[in-house]
Amino acid sequence: MASITIEGVAKRFGDVRALAELDLTVADGEFLALLGPSGCGKTTLLRIIAGLESQTSGRVLIGARDVSALPPRKRGLAMVFQNYAVFPHLTVYENVAFGLRMAKADKARIAAQVEKAAMLLHIEALLKRHPAQLSGGQRQRVAVARALAVEPAVLLMDEPLSNLDALLRLEMRAELKAVLAGAGTTTIYVTHDQTEAMGLADRIAVMHAGRIEQIGTPSDIYDRPATRFVGGFVGSPPMNFLELPVRDGKVDLGGFALPSPPGAGQKVLLGLRGEDVALSGPGEDGFTFTLKVAELLGPQILLTGTAAGGQPLRIVLAAAGPLPSLTPGSDISLKPDPARLRWMNEAGQALETRS
Amino acid sequence: MRESRALPYLLIAPSVIFLVGLFLIPLAQTAVLAFQENGGWGLGNVRRMADDLNFHDALANTFKVVLLAVPLQLALALGMTMMLRKVQRGRDLLVWVWSIPLGISDLAAGLVWLAILTDQGWLNSVLFQIGLISQPRAWLTYETPAALLAAIVVAEIWRATAIVFVILLAGVQLLPKEYEEAAEVFGATPWQRFTRITVPLLKPSIQTALILRTVLAFEMFAMALALGGRNFPVLVSEAFNAQYFSQDYGVAAAYAVLVMVISVAATLLYLVALRTPAEQRS
Amino acid sequence: MTSTIGSNRALFWTGVAVLCVWTLLPIYLLALGALGGRDIVAQWPKPFAPFGATFEALKTFLAIEGVWRAAWVSIQAAAMTMVMALALGVPAGYALARFRFRGAGAYRVLILMTRAFPVAILALPLTVSFIRLGVYDTPFGVALVHAVLATPFATLVCASLFMGIPKELEEAAWVFGCSRFTGFLRVVLPLALPGIAAASIFAFVLSWNEVFAASVLTVRQRTLTAYLLSVLSESPLHLQFAGGLVLIVPSVLFIFLVRRRLFAMWGIGNR
Numbered sequence: 065m066a067s068i069t070i071e072g073v074a075k076r077f078g079d080v081r082a083l084a085e086l087d088l089t090v091a092d093g094e095f096l097a098l099l100g101p102s103g104c105g106k107t108t109l110l111r112i113i114a115g116l117e118s119q120t121s122g123r124v125l126i127g128a129r130d131v132s133a134l135p136p137r138k139r140g141l142a143m144v145f146q147n148y149a150v151f152p153h154l155t156v157y158e159n160v161a162f163g164l165r166m167a168k169a170d171k172a173r174i175a176a177q178v179e180k181a182a183m184l185l186h187i188e189a190l191l192k193r194h195p196a197q198l199s200g201g202q203r204q205r206v207a208v209a210r211a212l213a214v215e216p217a218v219l220l221m222d223e224p225l226s227n228l229d230a231l232l233r234l235e236m237r238a239e240l241k242a243v244l245a246g247a248g249t250t251t252i253y254v255t256h257d258q259t260e261a262m263g264l265a266d267r268i269a270v271m272h273a274g275r276i277e278q279i280g281t282p283s284d285i286y287d288r289p290a291t292r293f294v295g296g297f298v299g300s301p302p303m304n305f306l307e308l309p310v311r312d313g314k315v316d317l318g319g320f321a322l323p324s325p326p327g328a329g330q331k332v333l334l335g336l337r338g339e340d341v342a343l344s345g346p347g348e349d350g351f352t353f354t355l356k357v358a359e360l361l362g363p364q365i366l367l368t369g370t371a372a373g374g375q376p377l378r379i380v381l382a383a384a385g386p387l388p389s390l391t392p393g394s395d396i397s398l399k400p401d402p403a404r405l406r407w408m409n410e411a412g413q414a415l416e417t418r419s
Numbered sequence: 420m421r422e423s424r425a426l427p428y429l430l431i432a433p434s435v436i437f438l439v440g441l442f443l444i445p446l447a448q449t450a451v452l453a454f455q456e457n458g459g460w461g462l463g464n465v466r467r468m469a470d471d472l473n474f475h476d477a478l479a480n481t482f483k484v485v486l487l488a489v490p491l492q493l494a495l496a497l498g499m500t501m502m503l504r505k506v507q508r509g510r511d512l513l514v515w516v517w518s519i520p521l522g523i524s525d526l527a528a529g530l531v532w533l534a535i536l537t538d539q540g541w542l543n544s545v546l547f548q549i550g551l552i553s554q555p556r557a558w559l560t561y562e563t564p565a566a567l568l569a570a571i572v573v574a575e576i577w578r579a580t581a582i583v584f585v586i587l588l589a590g591v592q593l594l595p596k597e598y599e600e601a602a603e604v605f606g607a608t609p610w611q612r613f614t615r616i617t618v619p620l621l622k623p624s625i626q627t628a629l630i631l632r633t634v635l636a637f638e639m640f641a642m643a644l645a646l647g648g649r650n651f652p653v654l655v656s657e658a659f660n661a662q663y664f665s666q667d668y669g670v671a672a673a674y675a676v677l678v679m680v681i682s683v684a685a686t687l688l689y690l691v692a693l694r695t696p697a698e699q700r701s
Numbered sequence: 702m703t704s705t706i707g708s709n710r711a712l713f714w715t716g717v718a719v720l721c722v723w724t725l726l727p728i729y730l731l732a733l734g735a736l737g738g739r740d741i742v743a744q745w746p747k748p749f750a751p752f753g754a755t756f757e758a759l760k761t762f763l764a765i766e767g768v769w770r771a772a773w774v775s776i777q778a779a780a781m782t783m784v785m786a787l788a789l790g791v792p793a794g795y796a797l798a799r800f801r802f803r804g805a806g807a808y809r810v811l812i813l814m815t816r817a818f819p820v821a822i823l824a825l826p827l828t829v830s831f832i833r834l835g836v837y838d839t840p841f842g843v844a845l846v847h848a849v850l851a852t853p854f855a856t857l858v859c860a861s862l863f864m865g866i867p868k869e870l871e872e873a874a875w876v877f878g879c880s881r882f883t884g885f886l887r888v889v890l891p892l893a894l895p896g897i898a899a900a901s902i903f904a905f906v907l908s909w910n911e912v913f914a915a916s917v918l919t920v921r922q923r924t925l926t927a928y929l930l931s932v933l934s935e936s937p938l939h940l941q942f943a944g945g946l947v948l949i950v951p952s953v954l955f956i957f958l959v960r961r962r963l964f965a966m967w968g969i970g971n972r
């Protein structure tokens with residue numbers, strides 16, 4: 065087990081800057097997700113940690129060791145690849161045993177470790193088969209078993225579930241969580257799927273265009289996004305952002321007044337999640353939401369429309385609760401949950417709230 | 420991975436050294452040797468080559484074979500490729516049978532056709548048995564130059580069509596069927612589909628095949644010797660004679676340079692004539 | 702309507718059959734001539750089936766010493782060609798497949814040049830160098846020239862093979878304890894082996910069949926092709942036919958072994 069420290073790591077590919085200077089620390093035993101859209105640099109960062117790419121500047125430390133110049137095999141880590149990278153010419157047993165064989169472990173230890181990993185991943189019955197005879201999900205298990213068998217100090221995972229179909233992904237996610245919790249290995253997990261990150265990670269680092277926008281626990285990220293990007297990326301439907309004018313210490317939300325947050329300028333950005341609004345009762349103050357489309361999504365209804373001067377807004381109401389008129393074009397009066405407002409300046413940076 | 424930047428260069432180094440030493444340098448040496456005379460530059464070797472008794476015959480024979488055999492081979496190979504597309508079962512077997520000549524040396528091919536065309540060979544046997552001739556007829560003598568030429572052309576076609584065929588086949592595999600299917604939907608006949616869609620799309624493969632085949636054809640040697648012997652001189656056999664029997668290295672080099680120049684000219688011709696402009700590439 | 706389709710189909714298959722016979726019959730006839738001994742060569746008109754193919758004739762065939770001795774020289778030269786082509790082509794192919802480096806373009810041009818030039822003719826100037834180096838009239842000298850023919854082909858085939866093996870597999874090997882070299886040995890090579898085997902067989906056949914360079918570069922230790930060429934006008938016909946058969950059979954056999962990869966490889970090697 066070891067911690068991972070990244071100091072000032074940057075990466076250029078010719079003229080293209082893939083990673084700005086990044087600093088990041090992953091505690092011993094922690095599960096950190098690198099979350100972001102494709103092209104944000106998360107995989108590049110992971111590969112730099114693995115030693116598969118070399119950084120343009122900066123250092124990588126595993127535990128107290130500076131591994132920046134070491135090849136992958138000398139860094140004491142294991143990796144699960146997106147396309148599994150299970151060796152086709154070896155049996156499942158030989159695949160899982162591979163790392164141990166390269167480390168010249170003795171036969172008894174190899175057998176014990178392979179058996180342990182196989183049991184954890186429920187592939188004991190497949191040990192004699194070749195990867196070509198396995199399904200995608202089974203190959204994925206082999207890849208994970210191979211990584212766990214070497215009991216690495218650090219485990220790296222590069223979108224391991226993205227090639228599985230949706231149902232399998234859900235099952236594997238739960239299994240992975242159980243298996244990894246048991247092992248307690250320091251893990252970095254790259255994904256573009258925010259539900260995966262939210263479900264698996266102790267902390268999430270949200271990345272965008274080569275920078276880390278925010279690092280925090282899943283609830284930090286969800287409830288208190290630091291930037292507009294983070295708010296918009298995490299959560300489904302994405303967080304809404306309304307540009308609202310500030311006058312005399314009050315924010316004008318389509319006629320509904322809200323106390324202005326500290327540090328607000330002439331305009332302010334209100335981050336509001338679709339589920340954090342409610343219908344205003346009779347006689348209650350509210351702002352007008354003009355409905356365009358209503359979609360029934362099982363237990364919820366997604367309403368898409370405009371508010372506060374024609375700005376797009378998406379809200380979510382419980383299908384079983386009281387519902388307004390759902391005719392397109394109708395006006396609905398809504399009130400926001402004051403505890404769940406996320407204020408940002410015009411640049412998309414969060415403003416600290418009073419409390 | 421952090422590795423020596425020189426790694427790729429180290430990996431190709433052995434082959435580069437090898438090719439430079441055993442290809443580029445002898446190439447230069449041949450060129451130099453051809454134009455050297457008494458320790459200086461001169462066209463003496465070239466003149467001796469051109470004055471040689473057999474030179475004009477060799478030049479003419481070589482070109483005759485190339486100009487006759489190569490187009491026929493292209494046509495035949497195209498036909499074979501198209502026919503193969505219609506075969507489902509036994510495809511592999513058919514490809515193998517039709518590619519067998521690929522593995523056959525030009526010398527062996529010459530011997531094969533010698534067995535057929537020699538005075539007491541199988542061709543005469545057949546002709547005799549169906550009553551066309553009453554005694555063995557000579558096909559390969561200097562008295563029958565047209566027959567000899569035809570024999571060599573036929574033998575060359577037999578031997579080397581497989582080369583063109585295999586390259587065209589590889590090219591055809593890469594052609595998506597949609598283009599021809601679209602043409603069919605729009606009313607094109609099989610012949611129109613072939614000439615207007617398939618062949619133009621195959622141009623790169625045809626170019627490759629023609630370059631390779633033509634260069635090899637100008638190098639023709641053992642076939643001519645086996646079937647024609649002294650009656651059918653070609654450029655390379657004359658080069659061989661100069662080198663091996665007359666020990667006239669200069670003239671041999673002159674022949675070599677001539678063959679190289681012709682090959683390069685032909686290659687350039689194909690590259691230009693069968694060029695696919697970038698816009699037309701898929 | 703059906704009758705035209707039917708007759709079209711009959712025509713088609715007749716054409717296929719004719720082409721097959723056209724390809725195979727001459728070889729069969731050569732085999733007849735070779736195995737029939739002295740008698741069949743003199744026979745007129747010739748039979749089309751091995752009637753009276755005697756054991757005697759076969760023994761004559763097997764006892765043609767010159768042919769077998771020369772075949773042995775050919776085997777040596779071809780084996781050496783194969784080894785050299787692989788030794789040079791495998792690393793070069795790997796470099797082309799996995800690295801983008803300046804000079805890759807120039808290197809490819811060098812390889813293509815060997816196609817555009819009549820390579821065997823280079824045996825002429827090499828005669829003098831070989832005499833000086835002491836490799837004239839040896840299987841090794843012949844193999845050197847043949848390797849010039851075979852290496853570019855081997856390189857391009859290997860490059861294509863390695864490109865078909867996902868880089869992720871090598872990276873997994875590196876993560877789990879391999880250096881680039883051991884990763885290559887343990888992961889890339891086993892997966893590329895069938896293709897490499899096919900390419901080496903092709904290199905072998907290339908050398909086995911080559912006539913001109915082998916004839917120029919040997920005097921006493923002649924390869925089979927050089928030997929047969931030298932006895933073309935003098936030898937009795939049955940010996941020539943026998944030699945031709947010995948020349949053909951291994952090649953055809955080898956091509957059969959690699960038939961599946963045949964046009965894939967040949968198409969690649971000549972792009």
